[in-house]
Amino acid sequence: MSVRISRQHWDALLGELGDAQRQRHLVTYRALIERLALPSPAMQTLAAALEHLAALDARGDRPLRSALVISQGASRLPRTGFFDCATRLGRFPGPSDGIAAASWHAAEVARVFEFDYPEAL
Incomplete structure (x- = not known):
């Protein structure tokens, strides 16, 4: 099944992530789904959009x-799909759970907070 996100939702997603970066905070998948008012299948749509954004960011080095998007559970880490995607993109070389994942994620978040992203994608 192919999942697509509308241009309006894509722009809103980039806006939400830009706000999170400027305010130096993380946002949960649930909060993004609610703020963006994504239609069903909302989680699949959000996951596909985040993977597409990750690919664009990786391509742009x-x-x-x-x-910046995390689960609301105790781990405060992204879902395993994020780490799987980062592995496919050649960014993360380890298992999607444990200390190595948490450490790499913390370092990546710090890099995001410090990076000056171009306005348009």
């Missing part, structure tokens, strides 16, 4: 903005 930029830190992965999708690292």
